[in-house]
Amino acid sequence: MTIGFGPSAQALPSFARQTGQPCGTCHTDFPSLTPYGRRFKLLGYTAGGGQFRTTPFSSSSGVNARAELDKLRGYANAINPSVPDDSKVYVPPVSLMAIVGYTHTQAATVAPPTDPYRANDNVVLSPFSAFWGGAITDHIGAFAQVTYSAPDPLSALSGTPADQFKHTWSWDNADVRFASTASFGPFDVVYGITANNNPTVQDLWNTTPAWSFPYAVSSLAGTPATSTMLEGAFAARVGGVGAYSSINDLLYLELTAYKTLGFGQQNSLGMNPFDGPGLLGNVAPYWRVALEPHWGRHSLMVGTFGMYFDVHPWLDPSFATGTTATQTQSNRFTDVGFDTQYQYQGDNYWLTLRGSYIREFQRLDASFANLAAANPTNLLNSMKLQASFAYGNDNRIVLTGQYFNIWGTADAGLFGTDPTTGMALTPNSNGWTAEVAYIPFSASKSIGWPWFNSRIGLQYTYYNKFNGTSIGAHDNNTLFLHAWFAM
Amino acid sequence: MKRIGLTILVLAFAGWTAPSSAWEDGPAQVRNCTWCHGMAGQGYTVAPRLAGQRPDYLESQIKSFREHTRDNPFSKQYMWSAVAAVGPLEARDLAVYFASIAPKPASDGDRQLAARGRTIYLEGIPEANVASCYACHGPNAEGVRDIPRLGGLAFPYLKMRLEQWSQGYHSGTGTPMPTVARSLGPAEIDALASYLSFVR
Numbered sequence: 001m002t003i004g005f006g007p008s009a010q011a012l013p014s015f016a017r018q019t020g021q022p023c024g025t026c027h028t029d030f031p032s033l034t035p036y037g038r039r040f041k042l043l044g045y046t047a048g049g050g051q052f053r054t055t056p057f058s059s060s061s062g063v064n065a066r067a068e069l070d071k072l073r074g075y076a077n078a079i080n081p082s083v084p085d086d087s088k089v090y091v092p093p094v095s096l097m098a099i100v101g102y103t104h105t106q107a108a109t110v111a112p113p114t115d116p117y118r119a120n121d122n123v124v125l126s127p128f129s130a131f132w133g134g135a136i137t138d139h140i141g142a143f144a145q146v147t148y149s150a151p152d153p154l155s156a157l158s159g160t161p162a163d164q165f166k167h168t169w170s171w172d173n174a175d176v177r178f179a180s181t182a183s184f185g186p187f188d189v190v191y192g193i194t195a196n197n198n199p200t201v202q203d204l205w206n207t208t209p210a211w212s213f214p215y216a217v218s219s220l221a222g223t224p225a226t227s228t229m230l231e232g233a234f235a236a237r238v239g240g241v242g243a244y245s246s247i248n249d250l251l252y253l254e255l256t257a258y259k260t261l262g263f264g265q266q267n268s269l270g271m272n273p274f275d276g277p278g279l280l281g282n283v284a285p286y287w288r289v290a291l292e293p294h295w296g297r298h299s300l301m302v303g304t305f306g307m308y309f310d311v312h313p314w315l316d317p318s319f320a321t322g323t324t325a326t327q328t329q330s331n332r333f334t335d336v337g338f339d340t341q342y343q344y345q346g347d348n349y350w351l352t353l354r355g356s357y358i359r360e361f362q363r364l365d366a367s368f369a370n371l372a373a374a375n376p377t378n379l380l381n382s383m384k385l386q387a388s389f390a391y392g393n394d395n396r397i398v399l400t401g402q403y404f405n406i407w408g409t410a411d412a413g414l415f416g417t418d419p420t421t422g423m424a425l426t427p428n429s430n431g432w433t434a435e436v437a438y439i440p441f442s443a444s445k446s447i448g449w450p451w452f453n454s455r456i457g458l459q460y461t462y463y464n465k466f467n468g469t470s471i472g473a474h475d476n477n478t479l480f481l482h483a484w485f486a487m
Numbered sequence: 488m489k490r491i492g493l494t495i496l497v498l499a500f501a502g503w504t505a506p507s508s509a510w511e512d513g514p515a516q517v518r519n520c521t522w523c524h525g526m527a528g529q530g531y532t533v534a535p536r537l538a539g540q541r542p543d544y545l546e547s548q549i550k551s552f553r554e555h556t557r558d559n560p561f562s563k564q565y566m567w568s569a570v571a572a573v574g575p576l577e578a579r580d581l582a583v584y585f586a587s588i589a590p591k592p593a594s595d596g597d598r599q600l601a602a603r604g605r606t607i608y609l610e611g612i613p614e615a616n617v618a619s620c621y622a623c624h625g626p627n628a629e630g631v632r633d634i635p636r637l638g639g640l641a642f643p644y645l646k647m648r649l650e651q652w653s654q655g656y657h658s659g660t661g662t663p664m665p666t667v668a669r670s671l672g673p674a675e676i677d678a679l680a681s682y683l684s685f686v687r
Contacts, residue, residue, distance in 0.1 A: 019519075020568040035532045036523050047522035049569050088572070138518075181518075181526065188526035249525050294532050295595060296643030345533060347560055393564070443564045 014093035016450035020050030024442030044179030045141030093134025107475035126150035170270025226427035393443035425468035539590025592639030596681025604682025638686030
């Protein structure tokens, strides 16, 4: 069984306080973004307009600059500079989030000893997060999160010394951005810099791994053991700085370079280093290109993204020898992704269709040499196809269905062998996830706005195949009823 | 990690000290508008183009949003909140700013309907008691005073607004549009919106 961290998930009341907008302006169903939500992120979480002051720093210099330019333009008698933002109350953009979920799997998947849980039918609070979400200055904003995740059951602990590095509190998604705009002839450009800790956390679309559906998952149910490197293997284990640009609200370009944090740094930030695949030997480049034409109520995105990883696996992930060194040889992974999204805004609904495909080319020099992998090279593929319909301005009901498929090369070293046939197993898993969610306040302001919102979700995941076999795959089918609070 | 921390620190300092040199971005209040209305205020999805619009019209509409007299669904959802903290002086600032930007025509209507739309715009539909648009909005749909520029606005926006006049929604006090536009049928609205989307 693989115990997964619940994904972090965001729709922050601090953004609502900053912008004065209800949640539904940026979210079809949080954290899924509308076109305006994507632009808010693109502009570095700095757009304001709400009843609270946007940043603690004065923006009067910008206003003065405007007045000066306006004088040159001949608007002197029309302009009477005002600085209303400076007269507002400043509330730090801090938010909290909690997800309480009930998990039922078709067969009990929490192995004994199950403490502190039961074998099945558990209610767990996980994750609980605190955020900084909003502007720091007129041009810099941040989305940064610390998270409590419920502990693993005793059976998930291996009994090796490596378990001493497991944590419940950790840093989580972090994305600090600088954004500005410029015009060059016919080109209107938003440009910026992102510093973040999770490849794709900075992305604007919910087709890339960090923000893809399902947005909330059970922390106890089993999930497929294999995923591509881009799908979270280095989440919160890297630091990256990149540049991005959006041209004429049409073409998005980004290039970011990542380096892994060292063993001690990861451990200090609450991440168990041995739960990761190892350390990167070189700077890992990440690229992103997306074309997003929009017309009327329609928007379409077609894009590609990818990353190259040079991974030195841990020499002794059990920590039995007490070393935190990595192997001299490395495994190299080249992930190439393609994604698309179509979104339509009705009078009181959103229709969103999404598709993503990641193909990972693996060159396993280290694992093959150490007999951990049976093949020197492998392929791994991950595909998601999703439709979502969010109906209602308030009392919003969201229906989402997703087909997922992970498939790749059979490898006895990595995935074991079939006990019946003796054949090497594949990483293949596939199935469906369906979810119905209720969001009481989306387009208008709740009683507690802008301090509170919630989402109630009933999610079912059905596996046709799980970790290379269809035998017993249904045992992992999971019902997850959850209440998600943001404040 | 140390390098990232340093980068963040440098960026934070640069952002704190640099706004006066970053005029292209305009003041923060402008960004609060271009967030949804698109780069350079040229419109984005359902948010209409602001660039080149009549400043008096922009100012009057901000006032209408503030006073909740412009009451169609998207106005309620987005604009009532967006202008709640915008004072009269700031509204004037923003109106002048966006009026000064050269507008780009959306050109997204049906070209085959444009000729019919032009006829309606210039001559009205006398048999249906529809007055010509030209009389108030000007020969090139450029608007005057607080009568808006229509030329080059996006087809879906024009179509939606023309439809809303007969659906009981309001724009401001004293506008004749509910009376003028209520006789327009779907075909006339498509033609008119198509024509106007191409007007430069």
